[in-house]
Amino acid sequence: MIQMKNVIKKYPNGIIAVKGLNIEIKQGEFAYIVGPSGAGKSTFIKMMYREEKPTSGEIRVNGTDIAQLKDKEIPFLRRGMGVVFQDFKLLPRKNVYENVAFALEVIEEKPENIKKRVSDVLKLVGLAKKANMFPDELSGGEQQRVAIARSIVNTPKVVIADEPTGNLDPETSWEIMRLFDEINARGTTIIMATHNKEIVNTMRKRVIAIENGQIVRDERGGDYGYEF
Amino acid sequence: MIQMKNVIKKYPNGIIAVKGLNIEIKQGEFAYIVGPSGAGKSTFIKMMYREEKPTSGEIRVNGTDIAQLKDKEIPFLRRGMGVVFQDFKLLPRKNVYENVAFALEVIEEKPENIKKRVSDVLKLVGLAKKANMFPDELSGGEQQRVAIARSIVNTPKVVIADEPTGNLDPETSWEIMRLFDEINARGTTIIMATHNKEIVNTMRKRVIAIENGQIVRDERGGDYGYEF
Amino acid sequence: MNFKIIGRHMKESLTSMVRNRWMSFASISAVTVTLLLVGVFLVIMMNLNKVADDIENDVEIKVLIDLGVNETEELQLHQKVEKMPGVESVKYSTKKQELDKLVKDFGNDLSLFKQENPLHNVLYVKAENPKQTEKVAKEIMTYKGADKVSYGKGKIEKLFGFLNVSRNVGIILIVALLLTATFLISNTIKITITARRSEIEIMKLVGATNSFVRTPFIFEGMWLGALGAVLPIAIVTTLYATLHDKVTPTLENEIVQLLEVMPFILQIDLILLVMGVVIGVLGSFMSVRKFLKV
Amino acid sequence: MNFKIIGRHMKESLTSMVRNRWMSFASISAVTVTLLLVGVFLVIMMNLNKVADDIENDVEIKVLIDLGVNETEELQLHQKVEKMPGVESVKYSTKKQELDKLVKDFGNDLSLFKQENPLHNVLYVKAENPKQTEKVAKEIMTYKGADKVSYGKGKIEKLFGFLNVSRNVGIILIVALLLTATFLISNTIKITITARRSEIEIMKLVGATNSFVRTPFIFEGMWLGALGAVLPIAIVTTLYATLHDKVTPTLENEIVQLLEVMPFILQIDLILLVMGVVIGVLGSFMSVRKFLKV
C-alpha cells in the first residue's frame, strides 16, 4: 500500500533528514519505526501523508505517486489515514469531543453517526468522562489519547502514529497497543514510530530501523535492537 | 528544601487534581514521581514553581510558603529552579542557543559567561551543531533536549523535570539520566516525573507514587511498581 | 455543499467567534470605530455636497425690463420666459421693490430718490440646471422687452470653480477614507486569522478540504463585519435624525438645506453594513487562503 | 537596570520585530494608514480654521462722515480713529468712490445721479480683534463728525455664529479622529501581542521579571509606532509643500490664505511622530501587562 523509492528529503535549512529511502509496507502490516533521536523517523512519516513533500523520489500510496498530488487531492489522501502527531496537534478551541468529531465532520459523516462513534472511541481510550474538557485542561497523557482517538475514529486504512505512547504510563500504553493490535487484526495497516523498547520487544512486529536518514535494518518480528 | 502540607488543588473546571498532599523533599535528593496518566503528577510539579497556585495548604521552598508569595517575588523563586516542561515550552522565535541563553539573561549573567556556559550545556545534550536552528526545525527529541539544556544551564538548586525522556530513544535517555545523576551528585535536588519503568528500576532513587491526586507510596530506592 | 454542511459551518463560525471572545471583540471594535468614522464623514461630506448644489442652484438671471414697454408686453415677456425650455422659475419684481431693496442695503441716503425712481422692473429667472444659466441668459437677451440681462458672469464662474474644487476634494477624501477603512478592517481580520494559523494547518492535516476550513472563517468574517456595523449604524442614524430636527427650523428660509433624513440615512446605513460585511468576508477569505497551503 | 541590560532589550526588540516580520508589517501598515488619515485631516482642518479666521478678520466698520463737516475735521476724525486702541487699520473712501462702487454693483441706472451725488465720504475701520468690532463701533459713534456707524450687526453675528459652529465641529472631528486613531493603533498592537501571549508566559515561567519581559515589547511598540509614522510624515510634508506652492499664487489678492508651510508642517509631523511612538509604547505596555500574571 505504501512504497517509497529513493526518497530524499532536504529541509530548507539544508539538513538532509532522509537520504534515499526504499521501502514497501503492505496493506494490513504492522511496522515499528525505530532509531535514535533526530534519525528522520518523523520526516519519513510526515511524507506519507504529505505534511512534507519529498525533495526527490517516489512515494506511492495505493498506487498513486503522492509527490505529484495536486493540492486539491491531498485532503482525500489524508482521510484514508489516521495520524497521531508527535506533538498531538489538537485544536485548542475545541473540546475533546469536538476534536475527535472533527475527523468525521471532515468526511461529512451524518451527525447521528458522529455522536455514537466519537463516544465509543473516547471510551476506548479512557476519556469518556473528559469529553467536554479543552486540551489545555488535560494532562499530557490525556492529550495524547485524544490524538489517538482522533486518528482511529474514522476507521482509516492506515494508522500512522508518531511516538504515541511517549506520555503514557506503561499500563495505558499497553491498552493503546492492544487497541492498535485489534485494529490491525481487522486489516488496518499500522505504522508507528517509537522509542519504547519494551513494547517493540514484547509485541513482535516488523521493525524498520532508521539511522541518519537511512534504513539500517528491516526485520519481521525483529526486536528493538538498541542496547546501552 | 520542599515541603508540602495538606496541599489541595482544584482547577476552575471543578477537577480536584491534588487531594491533600504531604511530602518533604530534602536538598540533594533525587526523587521520581510516578503514577498513571492524569494522576496529578504535573499538577504536583507545577505547584512547586508556582505555575499553579494551590487551592489550600502550604508549600514551603527553603522555608518560605510560596502559596503566599507576592507576584513580584515569583521570578526569584523560579530562578533557583530548572524546569523541564512536559510540553517543552520553547520560545518559537528564538533559536536553540537563544532559548538556552534566555535562562541566563534573565539572571543578568555576563554575556561572555553566557556564551561559554550555553555552548557547554548544548554539548552535554548533544545539540552543539544545532545551536542556530529554531524549535520548529527540530525533531521531538531534539526539542526535549533543548528544554533539558535550558533547565540546567544556570546550575539551579533543584531541577524539576516533567517526563524529560518521553521523546528520547533509550540511549539518549540514559545520557540525560547520567547527566542528572552527575548534577545530583554535586548537590542539586532532582525531581522527575516519569513513566519510564526501566529507568526507575535501574537507577534506583526515591520513588513517590501518585494516584488520583494522592501519594500512595513513597520509598527510597523503590521500583517503578506498576506491572501489567 | 448541502444545507446540513452549511448549517454546520454556520454553527462552527458562531462557536469559534464566542470562544475567541477576546480577539472577536478586538476585531469588532476595530470595525466599529472605522465604520463610525466613515459614517460620520459620509454624512458630513454628502451634506456639504448638498450645500454646494443649493448654492449653485441659487444663481439667478436678472432681466431688466425695457423702460418703454407697457404692461401687456411685460406680461408677454414674463410668460414667454416662463415657457422657455430649461427655465425653472420666474419671479417678477417692480421697480419700487427694487428701490426698497437698494435702500435696505445702502441706507436711507437713497430714499430721497423715491420721488423719481430711476430703476427698472425686473424678472428674476432661475435655470433648471445652473450650468444652463449662460445659455438661457443669452436666449432671453434676444427677446423683445428685455433691456439688459445679467447673471454675474465672472463671479458665478469663480463660485462654480470653487464649489467644483471642494466637491472633488470631498470625493477624494471620501474615497481615501473608504480605502483606508477597507485596509484597516481587512488588516485587523488578517492579524486575528494569522494568530490562528496553526488551527488552520491542523484542520488541513486531519483531512479537511480548503473549502471546509475556509467556510466557517468566511462566516466569521461576515459576523465580525456585521456586528461591527451595528453601533455605527445606530449612532449615525440617531445623531443625524436629531441634528436634522434641530437644525432644520433655523434654516427655514435659507437657501441651504440639510438632506432629508429619509432615504439618505438608510443609504448611509446600507453602505456601512455592506462595507462591514463585504470587507469582513473578503478579508477573511484572503487571509485564510494564505495558510491553506499545508 | 543598567546600560548593558537596556542594550540587550533594545537588540531583543529589533530581533523580535524582524522575526515577526509579517505581524510587524501588518502593525506598521495599520499605524501608517491611520496616521496618514490623521495627518491629512489635521492639515485640512487647520487650514479651514485659518480660513474662518481670515474671514472673521475681514469684517469692517463703515463710518459715514457727516455731510456738514469740513476737510480738517475729517482728517481729525480719521487720525483719532486711527489712534484708538483696538483699531488695526483705517481706510478713507470719498463719496465719488462710493458711488462708483454702487454703480458697479447695481448697473448704470444709477449713473445719472452722478451730477448730484447723495452719498457720504466713508471711513472703513478694521478692529484688531474681530470680537471687538462692536465696542470699537460704539466708541466711534460718540466721535464728532461720525454721522452713522454700521458694521452689519445681524449679518456679522450670523457669520461669526456659523464660523464658530464650523470650528467646533472641526475640533470635535479632529478629537474624534485622534481618539479613533489612538484606538485603532493600540488595538492592532494589542492583537499582535495577544498572538504572542504564550511567549510571554514562557518567559515568565523561566524566571523573567515583569520588566525584563516587558521592556523589549515596549521598545518594539516604539519602533512600530515610529516606523508607522515615517510614510505619513513624508507624504503629508511633500503634499502640503507642493499644494501650498501651487495654490498660493492663485490666492494672491484674496482675503483667504493657506497656512505657511513652515513651521506648520513641522508641527504636524511632530504630532504624527509623537502619536505613533506614544501610542505604540502605551499600547504595547498595556497589552503585555495582561499576560504577565503567570
Ligand SMILES: Nc1ncnc2c1ncn2[C@@H]1O[C@H](COP(=O)(O)OP(=O)(O)OP(=O)(O)O)[C@@H](O)[C@H]1O
Ligand atoms: N521542519 C524542519 N526544518 C528543518 N529541519 C528539520 C525539520 N524537521 C526536522 N528537521 C531535522 O531533520 C532531522 C530529522 O528530524 P525528524 O523529526 O525526522 O527526527 P526523528 O527521527 O523523528 O527524531 P525524534 O525521535 O527526536 O522525534 C533532524 O536533524 C531535524 O533537526
Ligand SMILES: Nc1ncnc2c1ncn2[C@@H]1O[C@H](COP(=O)(O)OP(=O)(O)OP(=O)(O)O)[C@@H](O)[C@H]1O
Ligand atoms: N489547567 C487545567 N485545568 C483543568 N483541569 C486540569 C488542568 N490541568 C490538569 N487538569 C486535570 O487534572 C488532572 C491531573 O492532571 P496532571 O496534568 O497533573 O496529570 P499527570 O499526572 O501529569 O498526567 P500525565 O502523566 O498524563 O501527564 C487531570 O485529570 C487533568 O484533566
Ligand SMILES: [Mg+2]
Ligand atoms: Mg520524531
Ligand SMILES: [Mg+2]
Ligand atoms: Mg503530566
